[in-house]
Amino acid sequence: MSVLVLPPANSLAAAATSPKNVLVLVVFALLSYAVVQKLNSKRVERHFAEKHGAVRLESVNTELFGLGRFLGLSRALRAHKLMEYMVDEYTKHGNTFGTTALGKHNPWTVEPENIKAMLATKFNDFGLGTRYDAFLPLLGQGIFTLDNEGWAHSRAMLRPQFSRQQVSDVAKLEPHVHNLMSRLPRSHTESCDIQELFFRMTLDSATEFLFGESVESLRLTPESGDLKTTAAFVVGSDTGKQGFTYAFNYSQEVTAFRAQMQSYCWLLNPKDFREATAIVHKFVDYYVSKALDAYRDGAAKIEEMTAGRYVFLYALVEVTQDPKTLRDQLLNILLAGRDTTAGLLGWTFYLLARYPRVFQKLRAEIIETFGDKPNSPGKQEINFVSLKSTAYLRYVLNEVLRLYPSVPLNNRYAVRDTVLPIGGGPDRKCPILIRKGEKVTYSVYVMHRRKDFFGDDADEFRPERWAEGKSWTWEYLPFNGGPRICLGQQYALTEAGYTIVRLLQEFDTLESSEAAEPDGNPLKRTMLTMSKATGVHVRLYKK
Numbered sequence: 195m196s197v198l199v200l201p202p203a204n205s206l207a208a209a210a211t212s213p214k215n216v217l218v219l220v221v222f223a224l225l226s227y228a229v230v231q232k233l234n235s236k237r238v239e240r241h242f243a244e245k246h247g248a249v250r251l252e253s254v255n256t257e258l259f260g261l262g263r264f265l266g267l268s269r270a271l272r273a274h275k276l277m278e279y280m281v282d283e284y285t286k287h288g289n290t291f292g293t294t295a296l297g298k299h300n301p302w303t304v305e306p307e308n309i310k311a312m313l314a315t316k317f318n319d320f321g322l323g324t325r326y327d328a329f330l331p332l333l334g335q336g337i338f339t340l341d342n343e344g345w346a347h348s349r350a351m352l353r354p355q356f357s358r359q360q361v362s363d364v365a366k367l368e369p370h371v372h373n374l375m376s377r378l379p380r381s382h383t384e385s386c387d388i389q390e391l392f393f394r395m396t397l398d399s400a401t402e403f404l405f406g407e408s409v410e411s412l413r414l415t416p417e418s419g420d421l422k423t424t425a426a427f428v429v430g431s432d433t434g435k436q437g438f439t440y441a442f443n444y445s446q447e448v449t450a451f452r453a454q455m456q457s458y459c460w461l462l463n464p465k466d467f468r469e470a471t472a473i474v475h476k477f478v479d480y481y482v483s484k485a486l487d488a489y490r491d492g493a494a495k496i497e498e499m500t501a502g503r504y505v506f507l508y509a510l511v512e513v514t515q516d517p518k519t520l521r522d523q524l525l526n527i528l529l530a531g532r533d534t535t536a537g538l539l540g541w542t543f544y545l546l547a548r549y550p551r552v553f554q555k556l557r558a559e560i561i562e563t564f565g566d567k568p569n570s571p572g573k574q575e576i577n578f579v580s581l582k583s584t585a586y587l588r589y590v591l592n593e594v595l596r597l598y599p600s601v602p603l604n605n606r607y608a609v610r611d612t613v614l615p616i617g618g619g620p621d622r623k624c625p626i627l628i629r630k631g632e633k634v635t636y637s638v639y640v641m642h643r644r645k646d647f648f649g650d651d652a653d654e655f656r657p658e659r660w661a662e663g664k665s666w667t668w669e670y671l672p673f674n675g676g677p678r679i680c681l682g683q684q685y686a687l688t689e690a691g692y693t694i695v696r697l698l699q700e701f702d703t704l705e706s707s708e709a710a711e712p713d714g715n716p717l718k719r720t721m722l723t724m725s726k727a728t729g730v731h732v733r734l735y736k737k
């Protein structure tokens with residue numbers, strides 16, 4: 195009979211804590227974890243292959259952690275060539291492919307069927323991922339950043355505020371268009387950056403629509419004071435408006451960088467960003483508390499405060515009286531609606547200046563329909579309905595959003611293991627397996643230029659293609675689709691249409707004052723939205 199002789203307890207403890215043994219244990223634990231993960235992955239892959247015929251996408255890049263690809267993307271972004279980089283990628287690898295970036299598997303797709311699945315038919319399998327954290331300091335909790343019940347509640351609350359009646363009042367746009375016109379040099383020798391003016395105009399009109407009072411940033415000039423000086427910030431005064439204009443632009447810029455850092459966004463939270471968001475919040479809270487006071491005083495006070503106009507905040511205060519909810523939702527809408535519409539207008543004037551034929555055809559239609567000034571006798575009034583039925587104007591807007599969609603690149607994160615319908619296997623027709631936590635990136639910029647959908651001239655600006663009886667559904671997606679489709683689509687198209695009509699009534703000549711790009715591709719600033727990186731410099735005048 196053998197006798198088990200145990201070593202003394204203190205020598206066992208010493209062995210377990212010796213550095214060499216700890217290292218062995220850690221390596222063993224890590225290896226075991228990796229093996230279990232691998233086995234589990236294989237099991238899931240087998241299950242999805244048997245049940246759905248789904249395959250896993252191989253990564254097109256195999257370097258360690260996908261570092262090379264990450265650096266390539268960052269370089270392209272900094273050089274304002276991200277879109278060209280992506281077009282090249284899709285040309286090389288096909289319409290759906292796998293990538294590795296910073297050690298994570300990240301499928302990319304420009305297949306309408308896959309996008310439709312993420313945004314609509316498999317809506318519940320996908321979420322916004324890190325967007326919430328990136329936007330939290332500025333936007334709090336609102337429609338643009340929440341998922342699940344929080345989003346559904348926001349959407350149900352806000353949707354009625356975007357009915358046709360609310361967004362169709364074009365009269366309130368006229369003062370902002372007027373302010374914009376007063377900033378134009380109106381001469382055949384002087385040019386201006388009209389894109390910059392559109393950014394100001396959309397901030398002015400959006401603040402009026404949302405808060406009932408415009409920040410009138412188009413009136414601000416360097417002489418009105420240093421916008422960065424926040425010491426003089428007094429809400430409700432001109433300095434308050436200036437301070438807000440600067441603080442909102444700045445905090446939005448930092449937020450866009452945070453969004454690009456994804457799960458590392460917490461690393462970017464500098465003091466001046468925190469101060470800027472505090473100013474933005476203080477500014478909005480001022481209007482929120484005015485609206486809440488009016489609500490408590492009753493309907494007559496609200497009528498007095500809004501002068502009978504539709505003001506988003508005063509309508510929303512009837513639905514919720516929680517000041518934080520009101521602030522967050524207003525800021526979510528301001529962020530979603532301002533740069534997108536400015537981008538659309540900027541790209542429209544960029545293209546019209548390069549295509550005199552289109553400019554003249556559009557102007558002829560506008561003068562024929564509306565005359566050469568508002569309320570021209572015998573002509574139509576400029577309103578929601580007449581703008582919508584002005585055919586060539588509609589084609590131009592569709593075509594600008596096709597070539598330069600305001601949101602060119604987007605993504606969704608899988609919240610469970612799931613399947614997208616197409617892109618796998620040797621013929622790229624098999625369903626693909628997407629694992630929980632993976633980010634699927636999709637680019638409507640690239641999809642809108644697919645020749646198999648839009649023809650061999652897909653890269654050309656040709657508004658007439660919209661009159662040729664073809665119809666596109668998930669192939670054309672400037673406003674997204676499915677339950678999260680843009681709420682402000684009609685608002686944006688009305689504002690853009692009205693501004694174009696008024697400017698073309700006023701001016702008969704539009705010229706670009708920049709040299710044409712040698713490769714035909716303007717540099718694009720691609721943050722949350724896409725604008726022209728060097729501005730849109732034009733001469734706009736009457737001969």
Ligand code: HEM
Pocket residue numbers: 337338349526527530531532534535538599600601604672673674677678679680681682683685686687
């Ligand atoms: C040309 C102008 C515009 C374009 C191209 C555009 C495009 C988009 C896109 C692509 C999304 C989806 C984002 C995502 O889910 O990842 C979106 C969402 C949204 N947009 Fe717009 N937008 C424009 C103007 C506006 C305006 C003017 C407003 C409001 C006044 C607005 C309000 C919203 C809101 C609230 C959402 C979030 C909807 C939700 O998640 O349920 N947008 N927009």
